Amino acid sequence: xxxxxxxxxxxxxxxxxxxxxxxxxxxxxxxxxxxxxxxxxxxxxxxxxxxxxxxx
Amino acid sequence: xxxxxxxxxxxxxxxxxxxxxxxxxxxxxxxxxxxxxxxxxxxxxxxxxxxxxxxxxxxxxxxxxxxxxxxxxxxxxxxxxxxxxxxxxxxxxxxxxxxxxxxxxxxxxxxxxxxxxxxxxxxxxxxxxxxxxxxxxxxxxxxxxxxxxxxxxxxxxxxxxxxxxxxxxxxxxxxxxxxxxxxxxxxxxxxxxxxxxxxxxxxxxxxxxxxxxxxxxx
Amino acid sequence: xxxxxxxxxxxxxxxxxxxxxxxxxxxxxxxxxxxxxxxxxxxxxxxxxxxxxxxxxxxxxxxxxxxxxxxxxxxxxxxxxxxxxxxxxxxxxxxxxxxxxxxxxxxxxxxxxxxxxxxxxxxxxxxxxxxxxxxxxxxxxxxxxxxxxxxxxxxxxxxxxxxxxxxxxxxxxxxxxxxxxxxxxxxxxxxxxxxxxxxxxxxxxxxxxxxxxxxxxxxxxxxxxxxxxxxxxxxxxxxxxxxx
Numbered sequence: 001x002x003x004x005x006x007x008x009x010x011x012x013x014x015x016x017x018x019x020x021x022x023x024x025x026x027x028x029x030x031x032x033x034x035x036x037x038x039x040x041x042x043x044x045x046x047x048x049x050x051x052x053x054x055x056x
Numbered sequence: 057x058x059x060x061x062x063x064x065x066x067x068x069x070x071x072x073x074x075x076x077x078x079x080x081x082x083x084x085x086x087x088x089x090x091x092x093x094x095x096x097x098x099x100x101x102x103x104x105x106x107x108x109x110x111x112x113x114x115x116x117x118x119x120x121x122x123x124x125x126x127x128x129x130x131x132x133x134x135x136x137x138x139x140x141x142x143x144x145x146x147x148x149x150x151x152x153x154x155x156x157x158x159x160x161x162x163x164x165x166x167x168x169x170x171x172x173x174x175x176x177x178x179x180x181x182x183x184x185x186x187x188x189x190x191x192x193x194x195x196x197x198x199x200x201x202x203x204x205x206x207x208x209x210x211x212x213x214x215x216x217x218x219x220x221x222x223x224x225x226x227x228x229x230x231x232x233x234x235x236x237x238x239x240x241x242x243x244x245x246x247x248x249x250x251x252x253x254x255x256x257x258x259x260x261x262x263x264x265x266x267x268x269x270x271x272x273x274x
Numbered sequence: 275x276x277x278x279x280x281x282x283x284x285x286x287x288x289x290x291x292x293x294x295x296x297x298x299x300x301x302x303x304x305x306x307x308x309x310x311x312x313x314x315x316x317x318x319x320x321x322x323x324x325x326x327x328x329x330x331x332x333x334x335x336x337x338x339x340x341x342x343x344x345x346x347x348x349x350x351x352x353x354x355x356x357x358x359x360x361x362x363x364x365x366x367x368x369x370x371x372x373x374x375x376x377x378x379x380x381x382x383x384x385x386x387x388x389x390x391x392x393x394x395x396x397x398x399x400x401x402x403x404x405x406x407x408x409x410x411x412x413x414x415x416x417x418x419x420x421x422x423x424x425x426x427x428x429x430x431x432x433x434x435x436x437x438x439x440x441x442x443x444x445x446x447x448x449x450x451x452x453x454x455x456x457x458x459x460x461x462x463x464x465x466x467x468x469x470x471x472x473x474x475x476x477x478x479x480x481x482x483x484x485x486x487x488x489x490x491x492x493x494x495x496x497x498x499x500x501x502x503x504x505x506x507x508x509x510x511x512x513x514x515x516x517x518x
Contacts, residue, residue, distance in 0.1 A: 007324060007325075007390075008324050008325045008390050009325065011326055011329075011386050011387070011389060011390055012325050012326060012328050014386055015329045015382070015383045015386040015387065016310075016314065016328075016329075016332065017385055018379075018382050018383070018386070019336070019379045019382070022366060022375055022378060022379050022382075023375070023379070023489070025375075026371070026372060026375045026493065027493065028310045029371070030371075030372075030493050030496050030497050030500070031496070033497075033500050034403060034496055034497075034499060034500040034502045034503075037318075037500045037503045037504050037507065038500075038503060040507055041503045041506060041507045041510075042502075043506060044510055044511065045510070048510060050515065200438065204418065204434070204435060205418075205421075205426075205429050207422075208421055208422065211421075214417055214418065214421050216414065217410075217414045217417050218414045218417070218418060218435065220406055220410070221410040221411050221439070221442070221443075221446070222413060222438070222439070222442045224407055224442070224445075224446040224449060225442060225445040225446050225448075225449040228446075228449035228450070228452070228453045229449060229452070232452070232453060246452070247451070249449075253445060261438070264434055264438050266438070267434055268430075268431055268434050271427055271430045271431055271434075272427065272431070274427070
């Protein structure tokens with residue numbers, strides 16, 4: 001399955017591994033931040049709604 | 057506006073105004089580099105133009121955060137913003153005061169440090185000339201950076217992070233002109249390009265800096 | 275015909291990006307996967323560069339996005355300054371870390387590629403130097419965003435920095451060219467005769483380039499959605515505190 005990369009096998013695989021790792025890291029960071037923010041906002045909105053309904 | 061310039065100059069020369077700090081820094085850098093690189097005159101002569109330009113640039117950076125910070129703290133910046141003179145003019149005057157108190161002395165002292173670093177003969181004239189023509193851009197860009205970070209508590213480090221990349225073109229052309237002169241080549245092209253950057257910065261950046269100041273004073 | 279400015283409305287933007295983001299993400303994943311697998315496993319080695327030519331499928335698309343991300347930030351910053359649409363400023367904020375990562379990938383893959391080809395990890399070549407300087411600009415921009423508390427002030431100041439920075443980034447590019455004529459080859463995809471690439475390289479390269487554009491779109495949309503939520507969260511908290 002693995003192609004013969006010749007003399008430069010180490011360099012080529014290193015480039016792929018590092019780049020894919022960085023992209024994965026970036027996606028993970030964006031995704032985690034999105035999740036955290038969504039959860040925080042949802043929690044606050046339900047709290048505010050409950051507060052409003054309790055007062056009325 | 058002239059009154060403002062005189063006031064700024066007087067504040068800088070007063071005790072605690074920080075005048076001379078940049079000069080001292082420049083001197084120390086020119087002493088440290090041979091200590092780090094070794095005393096070989098040929099090597100030193102080769103890197104002297106670059107070291108002197110980088111040193112001048114860093115020395116110029118040192119005093120930038122004081123440009124608006126003190127006036128912001130005691131509230132006189134708000135007064136200046138509502139004064140009849142345009143804020144763009146205030147920014148330009150502040151940059152001019154910074155140039156007169158920090159960069160002009162650097163340019164005049166640079167040849168002496170050039171001797172320490174064994175700068176080749178033809179480089180001296182162009183060193184002074186390139187510093188005189190290039191450092192106004194450094195002061196003006198610095199004024200823009202200082203205007204961006206004026207309200208921040210630890211703005212000093214951020215200021216250098218923002219300003220240093222903007223210094224790149226001036227540094228490249230300025231140091232290139234001295235290097236070329238020192239090697240006996242024609243230094244005119246880089247110095248003209250650098251003067252172009254200086255002229256452009258002086259013409260446009262006061263508006264950007266005044267815009268940033270207005271936002272920060274809002 | 276719906277106007278582009280409709281998306282300046284956060285609600286409308288959230289609706290549209292809600293379905294557009296997954297579409298772009300799926301497209302990006304598919305195209306990058308196919309492009310990289312094709313490029314990595316199925317392309318022949320170059321007769322001069324050996325297998326290192328396969329790095330191109332990561333290097334060129336990331337370099338492309340590194341520059342285009344800044345261009346997009348410039349446009350959205352201008353829109354924010356002129357028309358005061360919050361979504362625009364937040365999109366610029368969301369794009370910065372993505373552009374910085376792309377610049378980093380382009381630099382790293384370039385260094386790894388340069389090692390066997392030029393015999394050195396790093397050469398002060400104009401293109402490499404310009405990218406390093408671009409990376410510094412990204413860092414400064416991100417640092418300024420995170421240093422200022424008030425979101426509108428931060429948006430204004432970073433927008434001005436982006437405009438001024440763009441001018442100086444271009445100047446730096448030419449300064450670097452002046453300073454050192456480089457080792458870096460010219461554009462690989464030029465139409466000039468004699469420099470044509472074979473389809474076995476062009477195919478995966480184009481796929482990866484479009485895939486990276488899709489990846490960028492998906493990530494910017496996701497990031498902008500997060501920033502819009504963060505803004506709303508902040509507004510609600512302030513209002514709650516004001517009401518006691």
